[in-house]
Amino acid sequence: MARFLKKRTEELGKAPGSLVFVGEKKIEKTQIEVIQFNSEQIEVHKDPTMADLENFKSSSDISWIRVSGIHDTEVVRKIGEVFDLHILLLEDISNTDQRPKYEEFDHHLFLVLKILGERTETQEVISEQFSLVVGKEYLITFQEAHTDVFKGVRDRLLRPTTKIRHRKSDYLAYALMDAIADRYILIIERFGEQVESLEQALIANANSSHLAKLYEYKREINFLRKTIRPVRELVIGYKNSESDLIADPTISYIKDLEDHIVHATEAVETYQVMLNEQLNLYQSITNNRLNDILRVLTIFSVVFIPLTFLAGIYGMNFKYLPELNYRYAYPMFWVTLILIAALMMGYFKRKKWL
Amino acid sequence: MARFLKKRTEELGKAPGSLVFVGEKKIEKTQIEVIQFNSEQIEVHKDPTMADLENFKSSSDISWIRVSGIHDTEVVRKIGEVFDLHILLLEDISNTDQRPKYEEFDHHLFLVLKILGERTETQEVISEQFSLVVGKEYLITFQEAHTDVFKGVRDRLLRPTTKIRHRKSDYLAYALMDAIADRYILIIERFGEQVESLEQALIANANSSHLAKLYEYKREINFLRKTIRPVRELVIGYKNSESDLIADPTISYIKDLEDHIVHATEAVETYQVMLNEQLNLYQSITNNRLNDILRVLTIFSVVFIPLTFLAGIYGMNFKYLPELNYRYAYPMFWVTLILIAALMMGYFKRKKWL
């Protein structure tokens, strides 16, 4: 899982608004892909020049400018120049430790949130920062790597009948965030299955490997919560925006998105509660087991203590120890032992200690 | 009990507003029943055609269109077309994992909540999603199965003197939700009896079977809370609505409904607190019992330790061990033992360890 606070030692002391990449480089080379479309036609451009970008900006078609790999701050800076983005906005894009937020500027809206993914080999949850700049005729997105979370949106975009083709950049931005939210729910669902199967295992036979897993899951759910929870605020900000960049019919879709995020947050919180309950359950079960063992075994030992003591007595070598010479001492000794044991067991039974 | 997050893997990646049924099919065939009434007469229609539905819509009589079984998304889609329902509203109806909510549209109001029931064989609490679309002259309800929770309302509807017959769809919607709330309270009441009898059992003789039950009840109460709590928001939304679909005299009935929901929520929370207290009580009792056992038994063993040691001493085979040959060594040995034991017991008594 990602560390909670990314190393940004280098950045410190720089003037505010200096572009420094904070994070881990996740892709070799920064790629730019532009999808330009209107309801009739669609074109895909790879790695455009800055001049191309100027053209996209001034065109009346919708352009989705998709930047993958943000460690090359030079590219980010140049795009910022072309589209007239505030230096602090560019700083937020480059700092992959940014918390989800929504900000309005004069000519564009700015959103940052996290995409969740799973490392294929280890099923570990990983996160990637995703920033959107929503302009009138353009949408610029920045992400750390080139994940497949938007494949569905891209495929739909190619079909001329799809709703995205007939709307503006605000709806496209919504569609991308909806894809991200769907991914959240998918990840939570898989996580939830692990949590529930852990509960089954716990009830069947709690052991210390479950404890390790519980704490691992707790860390993971904390990470999910920190990632997903603030997205709601962002969506509410976007929904309530009075900017004319957001068309009225898009609003009900954003409301639906808000519902999904709330649903995801609640699911995360439900699993968090479940994990806490499981930890309690684990402790109750192991304590109970230990109590049972200690109780039974202690009673067992205690029954033998006076018996062994008596055997010790008649193992003594006193010259004048009259019982040793009685004819029926040995059988009577056994009778005494059994009597003592029976009395003690009876006492413990009556006290409900057994 | 229902899983917390329903599998919706298939739905993910679809365009927003694609109708996909999320959930478990609870009834074989989707049924539609329409009850059309005014203060004078009442008629029941089974499985009407779409053309019939058009008629019900335009009639000035009140129609209750009751759809049981929502897995057939085609039926839902068609009804949506006839009554001009938004695609996202239909999506909410089909997704049985929807959290309770209230939404206003131009020509109708939309409410989703859960009906609670009990599986007859196992007394397990089960839930079913219930959606209402309140229009001017019609009320459409969608539910997963055909449960009997509305039997009382339906019976009253057949009597011409009943209030429902003289009011509009807003009052009918209220009456249905009131029946659902009554069911909530019934379920909580039965649950509460189990919780209270568990407490009696715990105090009488706490054992580990109670622990398992406690955790089971905690899971169940969490489920009840998640189901009932958000209904309050929904009712408040409905109460404060400025839509002219809700007549003034209905408002005080909705307020009364709100009271019932608040009452149910508080009862759920009271039982939740009681269960937590019972868990603490369980742990206190078992700890106390173990403490008592360990204390008494440890003291018992400790008293025997020096006695056994002394017996061991005089069981040694040293050639020159003078005590062995004394005439009254054996009785004196016993006197010593009893003295030691008495002293130790006295010491423990004085220390209040016994």
Add this chain to the structure above:
Amino acid sequence: MARFLKKRTEELGKAPGSLVFVGEKKIEKTQIEVIQFNSEQIEVHKDPTMADLENFKSSSDISWIRVSGIHDTEVVRKIGEVFDLHILLLEDISNTDQRPKYEEFDHHLFLVLKILGERTETQEVISEQFSLVVGKEYLITFQEAHTDVFKGVRDRLLRPTTKIRHRKSDYLAYALMDAIADRYILIIERFGEQVESLEQALIANANSSHLAKLYEYKREINFLRKTIRPVRELVIGYKNSESDLIADPTISYIKDLEDHIVHATEAVETYQVMLNEQLNLYQSITNNRLNDILRVLTIFSVVFIPLTFLAGIYGMNFKYLPELNYRYAYPMFWVTLILIAALMMGYFKRKKWL
């Protein structure tokens, strides 16, 4: 203590506003007493007819119509007819499981709260529902039994100089609620004394009977809190009412009443915190005691273990065991034992285990 949720199985399924008594019958026969007064004279009427009630309603004197015993829903219904009370208001009066609330109607105000009492034999706290309908010239009160909580008010009412005689029904309602709040504080005070004396007992010598008492008190304080806490909201509602039924000079008295309720609530919460602290204290004390016992006794046993082992060694019957034949083996054996014991004790002392 009262059960948290009263059985209302019968009521369920009835049409909303059907008058059904929910609760336990606490008095044999419903009684009605009317005290009619103005600043000059006062009259007491027993069990008036409905026609009498009509007269009281239209008189310009103040009438306190006091109904004791509400299980006779017919009486409640008839009074409702005379004074034009809403059917849902009557339902709230009859349902003794109603939570405290304040509601305004066009021609009267409605308040429900609980009276606390103590069962004389067992000192158990019991509660009784009390409803007030404050009209212009009349005050109707409904209670389950005929408790003595209003004796003071009734006595003052008989004296012509008292403030109540010169004010209207709003002040009389205040005076009754003030008597109820005084009773709350009295009950809490007695309860608090028990809690504080339990603390003394705990510190002196914690034992498991205290544990049982702690949990009993926790249940009782929960009940008190649930009863008293919501009364504040009610009083605030009454205070902020813009109804012309409440005269300006009465407001400062109601503020004072609010202070009393806040004071009572805080006292309840203080005792709740104290009980939780006492539970922690109990657990700390018993754990500490067990730890001390286990530590001392374990060390005691451990010191004897090698000694007993050595005695066992020289109790062996090997033919060739040279030490057995040494002249001073036995005294040297004792010296060794004492040395071992001393070394172990020293080690434990140094480790601060003793």
Add this chain to the structure above:
Amino acid sequence: MARFLKKRTEELGKAPGSLVFVGEKKIEKTQIEVIQFNSEQIEVHKDPTMADLENFKSSSDISWIRVSGIHDTEVVRKIGEVFDLHILLLEDISNTDQRPKYEEFDHHLFLVLKILGERTETQEVISEQFSLVVGKEYLITFQEAHTDVFKGVRDRLLRPTTKIRHRKSDYLAYALMDAIADRYILIIERFGEQVESLEQALIANANSSHLAKLYEYKREINFLRKTIRPVRELVIGYKNSESDLIADPTISYIKDLEDHIVHATEAVETYQVMLNEQLNLYQSITNNRLNDILRVLTIFSVVFIPLTFLAGIYGMNFKYLPELNYRYAYPMFWVTLILIAALMMGYFKRKKWL
């Protein structure tokens, strides 16, 4: 420490506004001292008559009427008559169980709070109720005893250059409350030193006397919190008052006072958190110690168990027990013992149990 709820059994049942002293008599005789001053001159009067008070009221000089000892309700009632104070205000003054509050009346402002002190012999924290009535040209204060908390203010008052002499009763009231707040901080500081030195002691060597102290401190901090926390509300009320009794320049001083109260409250809460942490620390340390002891001692015993068993074997008296007669049986026996012990210790080491 003071009991949380003062006995007020007598007061109950009385008409609202009956003057009854609730509390403990802390001073023998009620004293009244009046300090009358303007910027030029100052006079001190002892035990004035009611006629004198009338004069002070009508004078244009500022009068500080200081009443020490409020158990004499007759005095309180008479002052109330002279200065036209509401009966409920007088009731609040006489009830020493009043929680801190601020109230505005037409011609004066009313404040109640607690003065903290320390019983000189026991260093126990004690509290005393202090009420202020701020009028245009006068300030009346009521306190239970005659403590020295206002000595500094009184001394400054005698110097003609001091700010108090040039301002009105609002500033004098501020100065008194500032002195009370300074006392709060002093008390908390002393308490804090005890808490911090307890922490040192705990870390050095936790024992059960610390546990008793911890719970005592927790009770004391609860008392401090209940006393100081509500004062903030009071100060905010005074600060935001729109009464013309408070001059503009006084406001920034009251803001400063608010800062002090917030500071005191935060310090109290910090120590509360520290005490909770210390309780956890105590439990962790004692548990750890017990765990260490039990672990080491149990292992020690366990090593001896098979050794003692073997010694027992060769102490048996079987006629045909061949090993007993071997020439080197005894030394081989010791070798075996040492081997077994070494193997067990090795095993425990490898398991990290030692």
Add this chain to the structure above:
Amino acid sequence: MARFLKKRTEELGKAPGSLVFVGEKKIEKTQIEVIQFNSEQIEVHKDPTMADLENFKSSSDISWIRVSGIHDTEVVRKIGEVFDLHILLLEDISNTDQRPKYEEFDHHLFLVLKILGERTETQEVISEQFSLVVGKEYLITFQEAHTDVFKGVRDRLLRPTTKIRHRKSDYLAYALMDAIADRYILIIERFGEQVESLEQALIANANSSHLAKLYEYKREINFLRKTIRPVRELVIGYKNSESDLIADPTISYIKDLEDHIVHATEAVETYQVMLNEQLNLYQSITNNRLNDILRVLTIFSVVFIPLTFLAGIYGMNFKYLPELNYRYAYPMFWVTLILIAALMMGYFKRKKWL
């Protein structure tokens, strides 16, 4: 770490607004440095006279008057006179126990917060109070010592092209606070690394030295939280100020600063949660280990108890003990022992106690 409440015994009792230094003297001599600049030129003055300060105040260039060492209250008082600062403001500067706050005055703004540093030898976190007075053409800062946290700002100030040189005192104040916030994040980052490496160590092998560290870190994180958290309020106050001392373009920078502070606060809270989880983990691990040890060892002892008892039986010296004389008694005895042990082990295995 700093004590939570600084000794201010001396200050108590003084008139409000008396200048008394509260805290520890951290630097030998109070130094004043003035940096006067405009976009063209920059000058640095050391230890100016009061007359110089008057000049700086009236100049149209921006002056940063930097006072290091505030224990000399005389200097603070004189500066207050020159720049017309309220006496309570000066008191806040001199009291190093002041909590972070923002206040607006007519001609200047006032901010107090803490600078964090690390004692080089011990890596202990230390804090220093920093106050800013933002005037039209001047910025006065007061700090306890002369730390290097502003080195970066000072260096940038010397370069004519930097943004600071072209803006007013509001931006300079922002730049200084941004440097402080960067330092916060640096300190938290280093702290976080320690917390995370502690977690690794805990999971590898929990021992009691980790417990001590955990509690030390908890105290340190509490200190960080108390220091950093209230800064957000201060920044929000500064951001929302309607004073014309703050230029519009500065606002977005302050918003960015707010983001940093929120980020820092969340990081602190994340580490606080992590430390609590680690404490739980520590307890779970040590409990688990003790449980394992006790379980295994108890079972081990219990198996030997009947064996040793039997050996004791045949060590008895009864004259008539027939088994002693059987030919194969000894081998049969061993067979019996092994059988008993095997049966017990089997029983424990089946019970899942092993």
